[in-house]
Amino acid sequence: MKKLILTAAILGLSAGVAAAETVRMGTEGAYPPYNYIDDNGQVAGFERELGDKLCEMEGLTCTWVTNDWDSIIPNLLSGNYDTIIAGMSITEEREKSIDFTQAYYPPAASAYMSMDPNADLKGGVIAAQTGTIQAAHVAESGATLAEYATLDDTIAAVKNGEADAVFADKDALAPFAGTDGMEFVGDDVPLGKGIGIGLRKSDTALKDKFNDAISKMKADGSLNEMIKKYFGDDALTFN
Amino acid sequence: MFESCSDPSALHGLSWMLCYLTTGKHLLFYGSFGIVLILLAITAPVALIFGFGGALAARSALWPFKLIGRGYIAMVRGVPDIIFFLFVPIAMDQGLEFLKSRAVCEDTSAPVWSNNEFHVCAAAKIPLGSSPQLYHEIYGFALAVIAFSVVYGAFAANVLYGAMQAVPRAQLETAEAYGMTRAQVNRRVLIPQMWAYAIPGLSNLWMILIKATPLLFLLGIEDIVYWARELGATKSQIYAFPHPDWRLYYFLVLLVFYLLMTKLSEIVLAKINRRIAFGQATAAGEALRKAGA
Amino acid sequence: MSCIQTIADYGLRSIGIGERMLPRSDFTMCQQFTLIGSGMLWNLYFGILALLAGFFLATLLAVAKNSEQALFRKPAEWFIFVFRGSPLFIQFFLAYEAFAMLPRAGIPIFGITVATDWITRAWAGALVVLFFNTSAYAAEIFYGALRSVPKGDLEAADAYGMAGWTKFRRVTWPTMLRLGWPSYTNEAIFLFHATTLVFFSGFPAFRQEGDALYYAKYFADKTFNPFIPYPIAAFYFILLTLCVIAVFGLINRRLNRHIPQESRRRIRFRPQIIR
Numbered sequence: 064m065k066k067l068i069l070t071a072a073i074l075g076l077s078a079g080v081a082a083a084e085t086v087r088m089g090t091e092g093a094y095p096p097y098n099y100i101d102d103n104g105q106v107a108g109f110e111r112e113l114g115d116k117l118c119e120m121e122g123l124t125c126t127w128v129t130n131d132w133d134s135i136i137p138n139l140l141s142g143n144y145d146t147i148i149a150g151m152s153i154t155e156e157r158e159k160s161i162d163f164t165q166a167y168y169p170p171a172a173s174a175y176m177s178m179d180p181n182a183d184l185k186g187g188v189i190a191a192q193t194g195t196i197q198a199a200h201v202a203e204s205g206a207t208l209a210e211y212a213t214l215d216d217t218i219a220a221v222k223n224g225e226a227d228a229v230f231a232d233k234d235a236l237a238p239f240a241g242t243d244g245m246e247f248v249g250d251d252v253p254l255g256k257g258i259g260i261g262l263r264k265s266d267t268a269l270k271d272k273f274n275d276a277i278s279k280m281k282a283d284g285s286l287n288e289m290i291k292k293y294f295g296d297d298a299l300t301f302n
Numbered sequence: 303m304f305e306s307c308s309d310p311s312a313l314h315g316l317s318w319m320l321c322y323l324t325t326g327k328h329l330l331f332y333g334s335f336g337i338v339l340i341l342l343a344i345t346a347p348v349a350l351i352f353g354f355g356g357a358l359a360a361r362s363a364l365w366p367f368k369l370i371g372r373g374y375i376a377m378v379r380g381v382p383d384i385i386f387f388l389f390v391p392i393a394m395d396q397g398l399e400f401l402k403s404r405a406v407c408e409d410t411s412a413p414v415w416s417n418n419e420f421h422v423c424a425a426a427k428i429p430l431g432s433s434p435q436l437y438h439e440i441y442g443f444a445l446a447v448i449a450f451s452v453v454y455g456a457f458a459a460n461v462l463y464g465a466m467q468a469v470p471r472a473q474l475e476t477a478e479a480y481g482m483t484r485a486q487v488n489r490r491v492l493i494p495q496m497w498a499y500a501i502p503g504l505s506n507l508w509m510i511l512i513k514a515t516p517l518l519f520l521l522g523i524e525d526i527v528y529w530a531r532e533l534g535a536t537k538s539q540i541y542a543f544p545h546p547d548w549r550l551y552y553f554l555v556l557l558v559f560y561l562l563m564t565k566l567s568e569i570v571l572a573k574i575n576r577r578i579a580f581g582q583a584t585a586a587g588e589a590l591r592k593a594g595a
Numbered sequence: 596m597s598c599i600q601t602i603a604d605y606g607l608r609s610i611g612i613g614e615r616m617l618p619r620s621d622f623t624m625c626q627q628f629t630l631i632g633s634g635m636l637w638n639l640y641f642g643i644l645a646l647l648a649g650f651f652l653a654t655l656l657a658v659a660k661n662s663e664q665a666l667f668r669k670p671a672e673w674f675i676f677v678f679r680g681s682p683l684f685i686q687f688f689l690a691y692e693a694f695a696m697l698p699r700a701g702i703p704i705f706g707i708t709v710a711t712d713w714i715t716r717a718w719a720g721a722l723v724v725l726f727f728n729t730s731a732y733a734a735e736i737f738y739g740a741l742r743s744v745p746k747g748d749l750e751a752a753d754a755y756g757m758a759g760w761t762k763f764r765r766v767t768w769p770t771m772l773r774l775g776w777p778s779y780t781n782e783a784i785f786l787f788h789a790t791t792l793v794f795f796s797g798f799p800a801f802r803q804e805g806d807a808l809y810y811a812k813y814f815a816d817k818t819f820n821p822f823i824p825y826p827i828a829a830f831y832f833i834l835l836t837l838c839v840i841a842v843f844g845l846i847n848r849r850l851n852r853h854i855p856q857e858s859r860r861r862i863r864f865r866p867q868i869i870r
Contacts, residue, residue, distance in 0.1 A: 085432035093532070095540045100532060102542045103326030126435050131522060133812075137819050138522075141396065141420045142427060143438075156619070160819065188801070194816065202616060202803065209799045215535035219547050220799065223695040225715050238538035265421055380833040382788035384795070385808065388815070389825040419819075513682040520795060527684070550692040557681050557689060564680035 085124045086269065088114050089144035092129035093213045094235055096293045097150035100129070109293040110148045113167060120276040133193045133212060136161060139261060145269065146262055150232065152196050152255030162264045164273045166257025167286065169299040173197050175249045176236045177221060177228035184249045187227035190217040196254045197230045221245065234294050310542045322543045331529035335559065338515045338526055345450045345511060352455025357462035375463070378456030387517055390449040402426040446521045454511055461503035466492060468499040501578050505571040512563050530556055598625040609633040609804050617803055617813065624823070627814050631827050634807035635835070641790040645725035646783055653733035660738045671734070678731030683789055684796050690724045691715065691797035717798040729786045733779060740775030773850040780843040784836050807831055
């Protein structure tokens with residue numbers, strides 16, 4: 064273990080000497096506990112800690128940038144930042160336009176949350192965040208899709224009765240369970256192939272670096288530890 | 303910020319509120335009001351310059367200038383400003399980086415637009431990927447200023463063009479009779495007199511500009527609307543200061559801010575209007591003269 | 596898929612008729628033109644209804660603001676100040692948040708329960724905001740026009756023995772409209788432009804039914820190319836602006852029909868007051 068860290072540090076150092084590369088990490092900042100803006104106005108959360116760790120391992124200088132969710136892919140492609148690390152599930156549709164590293168979070172379940180235990184999930188109004196895999200799923204399921212810009216807006220819409228239920232990533236919804244009678248309803252739906260870091264297709268070198276670092280963290284168990292720290296002991300982990 | 307705020311969960315009532323309102327995030331929110339004011343302070347003169355150019359072009363005797371000037375004015379009037387705001391910054395950004403890439407990149411054989419991607423070499427990025435975040439924010443802000451200036455410059459051109467047409471023909475003819483060239487007539491007679499006719503329209507434009515500033519939010523700038531949404535949203539227990547949905551209150555603060563800005567502008571502009579009208583051959587100037595006599 | 600098929604599928608998509616799923620890959624120009632055009636239905640709906648209803652409220656407000664009695668004048672002044680003095684964008688946000696706070700079950704009034712759920716929907720909530728907004732702007736225009744009705748016209752009306760309602764309906768009001776019309780035309784153009792803000796400011800889109808800009812943004816986000824959908828939306832708006840100018844020009848001709856031919860003011864699309 065110690066040796067591994069040492070090697071990583073040396074590798075990191077040498078990489079740092081070769082090219083003091085700055086990587087701009089793009090995130091949303093409104094998706095706790097994955098990423099959010101803390102009370103000091105800094106990006107915080109699971110992905111912040113993970114991203115900083117990965118950068119440190121690969122000797123990259125990383126700066127954090129927030130961007131609205133609905134334009135997060137276009138702005139990656141136009142080069143405003145170099146990675147998307149924002150709880151973005153790996154899907155085939157997204158893979159057409161961008162590349163992903165291997166998953167750093169296992170395929171997470173999506174879930175419905177509502178104030179009414181008998182909410183009509185197949186024919187009612189379901190709130191989802193614009194441009195998410197959950198929104199695409201609702202549009203296909205036959206329910207009426209109501210789109211909102213952020214996760215907070217979807218929760219607010221359910222609380223004020225505008226939508227019957229919200230459909231989102233289960234871990235992101237978990238903090239709201241029990242507030243104002245909000246509860247998980249229906250079955251969990253597995254969507255996507257896990258969460259990875261999104262990159263431009265042309266950035267293969269950067270992709271290899273992150274893949275390498277994620278593999279190391281998976282191997283030494285530190286990734287699982289970090290997941291448990293943010294998502295609780297029952298969270299899905301890599302075996 | 304304060305020592306006593308180190309453990310928010312132990313606080314109640316007023317002291318909780320005091321600590322809550324002085325978190326780093328709130329300080330950023332207060333600072334973003336400054337961003338709005340800076341935007342106004344920079345955009346207003348820049349838009350005026352655009353407007354001046356547009357108006358002079360529209361009056362030009364050379365048809366290509368005239369066409370450009372009139373086209374510019376008509377274009378912006380026909381299309382919602384928000385479409386320009388969504389379009390101009392991206393187009394500017396990619397255009398600038400494209401030009402820079404032609405100048406600094408060693409290998410320019412690879413296509414810049416391919417597979418949905420906009421790709422230039424690292425050296426052609428504006429600002430460079432390695433520059434501090436502040437530079438990126440300033441650059442984004444500068445693009446926003448340009449977008450605002452292009453749009454409101456067209457409105458200003460419209461006002462100034464109208465004002466130039468309103469200057470009595472006889473004044474210009476007199477100047478011509480004195481043997482002044484076209485440029486001299488413009489500089490010595492037309493432009494000084496035009497202001498009296500332009501000020502009401504420009505005042506109105508200033509008000510519109512104030513009311514357009516929340517659109518900064520759509521350009522991805524962390525302005526007052528961004529922070530009001532972020533701060534007001536429901537905060538679960540993961541945050542130090544959890545609270546329910548307070549967006550309504552934050553937006554009420556913004557509403558009050560804008561109403562105050564409007565009121566203040568109305569008072570100042572009324573003073574300016576009086577000053578400008580003094581001694582001019584207009585109804586307002588005549589009223590002032592009579593009041594003085 | 597041929598273009599005619601696309602138009603049949605998506606031509607009325609914005610109001611929920613036709614194909615349920617939006618196109619998700621292999622976007623064609625035809626799809627973009629059709630869907631963005633379909634979204635224009637919402638811009639037309641918001642613009643036309645807000646203008647029609649706003650016209651009457653604006654007249655009332657202008658008369659109230661011109662009134663000598665503070666009881667009428669003050670509320671009108673405040674209404675106009677609040678709606679003209681704050682950004683429409685903020686008004687949309689606030690209205691949405693405020694409407695969302697109304698009790699879901701409905702408000703009981705005189706034993707009848709008034710439903711409230713429709714008001715948070717864009718078709719109603721945003722329309723209400725646009726209606727108040729345009730009323731305030733138009734009221735300011737009409738108020739200005741009311742102040743500049745020539746004294747001679749009013750004295751002539753008095754000389755004919757007209758008073759009160761008759762005088763207002765036959766002399767004051769037509770003259771006010773005639774004088775304020777060029778500025779009001781401008782207001783109409785800007786109101787149509789303002790309708791593009793609806794789906795950017797709190798009001799959610801249901802079943803992916805939105806206005807022209809909503810679809811333009813959808814395509815810009817999906818194709819990563821802003822250089823096609825936004826100009827298409829701009830093209831539609833230029834057409835709309837030309838239509839507005841034509842219709843208002845016709846009304847202007849009618850309002851000025853009693854004025855001698857040579858002194859008739861051609862509608863000036865360069866009024867100093869824009870919104």
